[in-house]
Structures are given as C-alpha cells and as structure tokens.
Amino acid sequence: MSLIWIEGKKLLNWRRLILLALLNLILLFPLYEIMDLFPNGRPETDGIRLAQEIKSKYGTIVDEEEFEDFKKSYEERLAAVSTHLSTYEVLVEAGFTDYQSFMSYGGNKDEDIDLANAIDEIREQIFFKERINVFWEAQEQERLISAYERTRNGYIYRPNHSSADLAVRIQEQLQAEGKYEIYPESFFNHFQQYITYVAMMAIINAIIVMLPLYMQDKQNRVEGIQYASRRGRRLFGTKLASGVLSVVFLTLLLVIGSLLLYSFTGNRQFFDIPISSIITGFTWYNITFGQYFVLSYSGVIVLALLFGILTACLSRLVGNYMTLIGLCIPIFFLQNSYGNRFMVESIIDMRQHIWLSPIMYLSLLIGTLLLLVFIWRREGKRNIT
Amino acid sequence: MVIWYEYRKALQSPIIWILLVLFLCFNYWTIQSRIDAAPELQAVNALVRTYGQVADEQALTALRKDLADKDELLSIHEYYLQAGEQLEEKFASVNWEDVAETNVSMMMLSGEAAAEMKKAYEKVEERASQMQQNKEQLHWYMDGAPARMHSFLFSEVYGLLFTETMLLVVLMTSFVTNYERDNRSLLTVMATKRGKKLMRDKLVASLLLSASAMLFLSAVTLGYYFITYDYSALMNSSVVSAFNWEWIFPLVSWSPITLGQYLIYSLLAELGLMLLICGFTYALTLVIRNVYIVFVVMGMLSLIGYLLPALMSTSSVWLFYSIYTPISMLYSMGSFMLAGGARIYPHYEMTVLLIWGSLLTITLVAARQWVKRQQF
Numbered sequence: 001m002s003l004i005w006i007e008g009k010k011l012l013n014w015r016r017l018i019l020l021a022l023l024n025l026i027l028l029f030p031l032y033e034i035m036d037l038f039p040n041g042r043p044e045t046d047g048i049r050l051a052q053e054i055k056s057k058y059g060t061i062v063d064e065e066e067f068e069d070f071k072k073s074y075e076e077r078l079a080a081v082s083t084h085l086s087t088y089e090v091l092v093e094a095g096f097t098d099y100q101s102f103m104s105y106g107g108n109k110d111e112d113i114d115l116a117n118a119i120d121e122i123r124e125q126i127f128f129k130e131r132i133n134v135f136w137e138a139q140e141q142e143r144l145i146s147a148y149e150r151t152r153n154g155y156i157y158r159p160n161h162s163s164a165d166l167a168v169r170i171q172e173q174l175q176a177e178g179k180y181e182i183y184p185e186s187f188f189n190h191f192q193q194y195i196t197y198v199a200m201m202a203i204i205n206a207i208i209v210m211l212p213l214y215m216q217d218k219q220n221r222v223e224g225i226q227y228a229s230r231r232g233r234r235l236f237g238t239k240l241a242s243g244v245l246s247v248v249f250l251t252l253l254l255v256i257g258s259l260l261l262y263s264f265t266g267n268r269q270f271f272d273i274p275i276s277s278i279i280t281g282f283t284w285y286n287i288t289f290g291q292y293f294v295l296s297y298s299g300v301i302v303l304a305l306l307f308g309i310l311t312a313c314l315s316r317l318v319g320n321y322m323t324l325i326g327l328c329i330p331i332f333f334l335q336n337s338y339g340n341r342f343m344v345e346s347i348i349d350m351r352q353h354i355w356l357s358p359i360m361y362l363s364l365l366i367g368t369l370l371l372l373v374f375i376w377r378r379e380g381k382r383n384i385t
Numbered sequence: 386m387v388i389w390y391e392y393r394k395a396l397q398s399p400i401i402w403i404l405l406v407l408f409l410c411f412n413y414w415t416i417q418s419r420i421d422a423a424p425e426l427q428a429v430n431a432l433v434r435t436y437g438q439v440a441d442e443q444a445l446t447a448l449r450k451d452l453a454d455k456d457e458l459l460s461i462h463e464y465y466l467q468a469g470e471q472l473e474e475k476f477a478s479v480n481w482e483d484v485a486e487t488n489v490s491m492m493m494l495s496g497e498a499a500a501e502m503k504k505a506y507e508k509v510e511e512r513a514s515q516m517q518q519n520k521e522q523l524h525w526y527m528d529g530a531p532a533r534m535h536s537f538l539f540s541e542v543y544g545l546l547f548t549e550t551m552l553l554v555v556l557m558t559s560f561v562t563n564y565e566r567d568n569r570s571l572l573t574v575m576a577t578k579r580g581k582k583l584m585r586d587k588l589v590a591s592l593l594l595s596a597s598a599m600l601f602l603s604a605v606t607l608g609y610y611f612i613t614y615d616y617s618a619l620m621n622s623s624v625v626s627a628f629n630w631e632w633i634f635p636l637v638s639w640s641p642i643t644l645g646q647y648l649i650y651s652l653l654a655e656l657g658l659m660l661l662i663c664g665f666t667y668a669l670t671l672v673i674r675n676v677y678i679v680f681v682v683m684g685m686l687s688l689i690g691y692l693l694p695a696l697m698s699t700s701s702v703w704l705f706y707s708i709y710t711p712i713s714m715l716y717s718m719g720s721f722m723l724a725g726g727a728r729i730y731p732h733y734e735m736t737v738l739l740i741w742g743s744l745l746t747i748t749l750v751a752a753r754q755w756v757k758r759q760q761f
Contacts, residue, residue: 015678019678019681019682019685022685023681023684023685023688026685026688026689026692027688029692029695029696030692033695208681211677212677215677219567221569318400320398320560320567320676321559321560321567321675321676321677321680322395322398322400322401322556322557322559322560322676323398323399323400324677325556325676325677325680326400326401326403326404326556327400329404329552330404330407
C-alpha cells in the first residue's frame with residue numbers, strides 16, 4: 001500500500017502537477033466559452049424562458065389539458081403582439097395588426113412593395129432594435145406548439161437505419177410518458193457539445209499522466225535493480241494501481257470543475273425532464289435529462305480510465321518517449337475526431353445503431369484488457385537488458 | 386559526418402515511418418473528399434487554354450460565340466460565361482467602407498480597434514482599385530462559391546499537413562537532442578573534445594530533419610492533390626480573381642500574386658515556420674532535458690498561440706498584434722499575403738518570421754549560455 005503512495009508521488013510530483021494545472025487552465029478557456037455561449041442569442045434565450053415557464057406551470061410532463069392552457073397563453077401573447085402592432089399607423093391602415101399576417105407579408109410578387117418594405121423596417125425595429133420579448137417568445141412558442149402537435153399526430157422521427165430494435169423503440173416511444181415534444185432542444189444540444197469537450201480534456205489528462213508511468217524507470221535505468229527482487233517483479237501491478245488512482249483523482253477534479261462551470265448555465269432545473277419531450281431528443285431509452293447527464297459523465301470517466309490504462313501498457317511496451325508519444329498521437333486524434341462523436345456526444349442517440357456505442361466501449365475495454373493481460377503475464381519472465 | 390549520424394538517429398525509429406504512413410493515408414482521404422470538384426477544374430483549365438488568362442470583353446465575346454455555335458449543352462462553360470459577364474461590375478460594386486463596417490460588427494470591435502480597422506480598409510480600397518486597373522480580378526479561376534477549393538487547399542489540407550509536420554518536427558528534434566541523455570552516454574560524449582561540439586551538430590541535424598519531413602510530406606500530399614485536382618493552366622492566374630469569391634467579400638492581396646507564386650511562397654513560409662518550431666524545441670530540450678515535458682510544453686505554447694486572439698480585448702489594437710505568432714500564421718495560410726479578418730497590415734508573414742527568427746536567435750544564445758554553466 002505504501003508503495004502505491006510512493007509511486008503515486010513519483011507520478012504526480014509537484015513539477016508535473018504545475019504542468020497539468022497550467023495545461024488545464026489553458027484548456028478550460030474554450031470550455032468556459034462553450035459554457036458562456038449558452039443560451040446563444042435571441043430565440044434560444046426566449047426558448048429557455050419559455051421552458052422555465054412550462055416547467056413551473058405544468059411540471060415535466062405536459063398533458064392535453066395543460067397543452068390547451070399553453071396554447072391559451074400563446075393566444076395571450078398574440079394579443080399583446082397585436083396591441084403593440086396597433087401603435088404603428090401603417091399596419092393599422094393595411095389591417096396587418098395580427099401576428100400571422102405581420103410576419104408572413106412580403107416575398108410574393110403581387111404584393112405592394114412599399115408596404116412590404118415598411119413592414120420589413122418595422123420587423124427590424126421590433127426584433128433587433130427594441131428587442132421586445134413578447135415577439136421573440138411568440139415566434140418560439142409557435143415552434144414548440146407545432147412540435148407538440150406534430151408528435152401528437154404520430155409523426156415521430158424515424159432514423160435512416162432500420163432494425164428490429166428501432167421498430168420496438170418507436171412503439172415504446174409512442175407509449176411513453178412525455179412522448180410529445182415540447183421543450184426546446186438548445187440546452188440538450190449544448191450539453192452534448194459541453195460533455196464532448198470535457199471528454200477530450202479528460203482523455204488528454206489521462207494520457208499525459210500515464211505516459212511516464214513505466215518509461216521514467218526505464219530511462220532512469222532502475223528496472224535492473226527492481227527486477228532482481230521478488231517484490232520488484234510485482235511492481236508492474238503496483239505502479240498500474242497508482243497510475244489508475246492518479247487518473248481517477250485528476251478525472252474527478254476535472255469532473256468537479258466542469259460541473260461547477262456547468263452550474264452557471266442554470267440547466268439543473270431541467271434535470272427531471274424526459275428526453276423524449278425535448279424537440280429532436282431521440283434516445284434509445286426513456287430517461288430524463290438528469291439521468292442522461294449522469295450517463296454521459298460516467299462515459300467520460302470510463303474513457304479516461306481506459307485511455308489511461310492503454311497509455312500505461314504502451315509505456316511499458318515501447319523503448320523511448322518519442323515512440324510512446326508518437327503512438328499516442330494517432331490514438332488520441334482518432335478518438336477525438338471519431339470515437340467521441342459516437343461514444344460521448346450521441347451516446348444513446350437513436351440516429352445511430354443501438355449497439356454502436358456499447359460495442360465501441362466494449363471493444364476498447366476488451367482490447368485494453370487483452371493488452372494488459374499480455375504484458376502482465378510477460379512481466380514474470382521478462383528479461384531486463 | 387556527425388550530422389549524418391545524428392540525422393539517422395530519428396529515422397531509425399520505426400515510429401516516424403509509421404506516423405508518416407498514417408499521416409499520408411489521412412491526407413489522401415481528406416483530399417479525396419472533394420473529388421466532385423475535379424471536373425469543374427478541368428473545364429476552367431480548358432477556358433484558360435482557349436481564351437487566355439483574362440476573362441475580359443474579348444475573351445467573353447469569343448466564348449459567347451463558341452457557345453452559340455455549339456449545339457451540345459456545355460453547362461459549366463455557360464455558367465462561367467454568365468459569371469464572367471457580371472464579374473467586373475460585381476467587384477466594382479463592393480463598398481470597402483461597408484466591408485470594414487461588417488468586419489467591425491462581426492468581430493465585435495470597438496474603440497481604437499474599430500478605428501484601426503476602418504483606417505486599414507482605406508489602404509485595401511486603394512489596392513482594390515489598383516487590382517481593377519491591372520485586371521487582376523478578371524483572371525479565370527475556379528469559382529469559389531460552391532466548392533470553396535481555395536479554402537479547402539490552403540486552410541484544410543495545409544492545416545492538416547502542417548499540423549502533422551509540426552508534430553513530427555517536435556518529436557524528432559527533442560528525440561535527437563536528448564538522445565545521449567536518454568541513453569546515458571552523455572558523460573562519455575562530453576568527455577571528448579569533439580563531443581563538446583555535439584549539440585551544435587544536433588541543431589543542424591534537427592533542422593535538416595525538419596526540412597526533410599516537411600519536404601517529404603508536402604511533396605507527396607500536394608503532389609497527389611495536384612494530380613487529383615488539375616490546376617495546370619491556372620498556375621499563372623491571379624489568386625485574387627473575383628471568381629475566387631468564397632465568402633461574403635472578395636479576396637484582396639497586398640501585391641499582385643499568381644497561384645504558382647502563392648504556392649511557392651506559402652510553402653517557403655511554412656518551411657520557415659517549421660525551422661522556427663524546430664529551433665524552439667531544440668532550445669527547450671537543452672533546458673528541460675526531458676522529451677515528454679518538452680512535448681507537453683510545446684503543445685501548451687501552441688495552444689496559447691492559437692487562443693491568444695480570442696483572449697484579447699476587442700477594443701484594443703493589441704488584437705491585431707496578437708496574431709503575430711507562428712501558430713496563428715500556420716493556421717491562416719488561406720489568407721496568405723491577403724488582407725482580411727484581423728490581418729490588416731501588409732507584410733504579415735515577413736514580420737512574423739523576422740520577429741520570431743530574432744527571438745529564436747536570442748533564445749538559442751541564452752540556452753547555450755545556460756547549458757555552458759550546467760554540471761553534467
């Protein structure tokens with residue numbers, strides 16, 4: 001046990017800790033920008049406000065009665081819109097004081113160009129100069145209502161691929177609670193983007209921590225002494241344990257940090273919303289946003305561990321740092337540009353096959369474990385040159 | 386001779402060859418992704434060969450006549466005829482003050498940065514009118530709007546190619562420089578008279594290695610690129626042709642530049658950057674003495690260079706100075722010698738290379754002095 005601690009101190013000495021802290025500080029800046037970009041601009045901000053309204057008034061699942069009430073609030077907004085539009089003389093004269101005709105006028109050839117231009121200017125004035133909330137809200141609410149009605153009429157999304165699982169899943173979705181889409185998708189998509197970046201950071205950290213695990217002993221020529229003793233032969237496992245603990249420690253720090261950063265978005269209030277009631281929230285399982293959140297973070301921790309162990313194995317196998325880093329570069333880039341897309345960003349997304357991400361996790365796990373077992377068994381009779 | 390031995394050290398490691406093969410496969414795959422644009426380029430080449438370099442009134446009349454005579458439908462040529470007819474007017478109608486305004490609002494500039502941007506675009510406007518006199522904007526070129534082949538080659542393919550080269554340069558330089566220390570033969574070497582000069586040979590060998598890595602990777606990648614996408618007749622065309630209008634504004638260069646010159650100069654600039662990166666890696670390795678930490682530190686420095694413009698205040702002119710880093714230059718080859726974005730001063734590339742070249746010289750001298758005082 002004390003050896004694990006000693007090896008851990010060797011692995012995470014103060015110089016490396018400073019290095020890692022600096023690296024993470026730099027890497028956190030884009031993460032902060034991702035966090036800060038939510039909600040991104042106008043209709044998104046209003047969508048989130050509407051989502052809060054739905055949540056507080058109707059709860060997580062919106063039934064028929066509540067939906068009628070929601071539609072009534074839409075009518076009220078339209079009334080407010082009309083009152084505001086009536087202050088424009090041009091519109092009153094032309095009879096365009098209701099939202100629909102105000103928004104849709106223009107673009108057709110038989111329409112009055114002067115009037116269309118005037119209306120365009122008023123739209124510009126209302127939406128971008130005065131930035132009146134109720135207009136933006138009406139626009140967004142219209143979208144939410146149509147999404148609800150679309151799903152209620154049975155138009156549910158069918159992905160390009162087809163499988164027996166998909167048919168079952170679609171049936172299930174039609175039965176589920178909260179099967180009608182009404183919540184805006186912005187916070188869900190934003191979280192997917194956020195967690196993908198966190199996964200990248202976790203993998204970078206895990207790889208960088210594990211790189212010197214066995215390599216530093218090899219470079220310092222202490223293996224000869226270690227492997228001459230009985231305990232030294234078993235050092236491989238001890239060092240691996242301390243490496244894994246270091247990765248767990250750093251990943252947890254990163255997870256806590258990213259959770260703290262994420263709390264600034266205030267999206268915790270949406271945690272108990274079922275994903276199926278989020279627009280375009282197509283997942284293979286009936287879970288809430290909070291469960292999805294936990295699942296994604298678990299995926300990130302698993303990935304960090306697996307890539308850490310993989311790097312540790314390579315650190316034992318190869319002879320110098322150049323080869324080691326050279327091997328880790330393509331592994332990292334493959335994972336970051338392709339792997340994470342399937343394993344983190346759309347981990348249970350219906351647009352990919354149900355078994356795709358489990359199989360990717362499993363094959364990564366099995367591959368890493370096989371490599372580990374191969375190296376471990378070799379350790380007992382290994383020659384030190 | 387010693388240089389050759391040092392040079393060989395990196396190449397004897399199989400990982401360099403594995404990485405080269407992987408990188409080339411990846412480049413091949415990336416280049417292949419725009420294969421749909423190849424036939425259009427053939428058609429543009431044919432236009433240049435038949436009607437000359439410039440799409441002026443004479444060439445357009447000839448093209449119009451030829452198209453009228455032919456019964457068969459040559460839709461690409463017809464498209465280029467129509468585009469060519471509107472070209473002069475379209476370019477002349479660009480209001481450069483508006484462009485500056487749009488840039489200011491897109492980059493959310495204010496204060497002196499906004500004023501500087503507007504001042505810079507007065508010069509751009511002068512240059513644009515000069516371009517019109519030279520008819521540089523009327524050269525036949527691959528139409529930029531749908532395929533965006535200029536950005537594809539000089540941003541995407543170049544970005545990939547030189548990221549890969551940079552990784553190899555950092556790995557090989559730190560490996561060669563730290564080789565004796567890693568293999569515990571440094572004391573033996575340093576005990577001899579010749580061995581004391583070994584570090585100098587290592588610098589030369591690293592520079593040679595970097596240059597060869599870059600030459601090899603770019604020769605194969607760009608060679609394949611130009612076999613796949615035929616630019617043969619376009620090499621003398623001006624890059625700032627209004628045909629090459631990819632985004633909201635046309636391209637403006639600080640001086641007349643053809644595609645051939647663009648290619649050669651940008652590759653030379655990249656070579657300069659790679660040698661700079663090699664030199665800095667060498668100096669860092671001398672001081673840090675650990676390949677692993679050198680790699681992480683170089684990664685951090687590149688990240689800082691990459692993120693620096695985003696950290697700058699949008700009201701200060703330092704925003705425009707913050708892009709004077711090798712990393713910013715490496716990833717903005719799509720606007721090499723052009724005016725655009727935050728690159729509002731001419732001679733950007735020369736300035737970056739000169740500033741960082743002199744910084745490198747100082748660093749190397751300082752590192753040498755530092756190493757001299759070290760005990761082994």
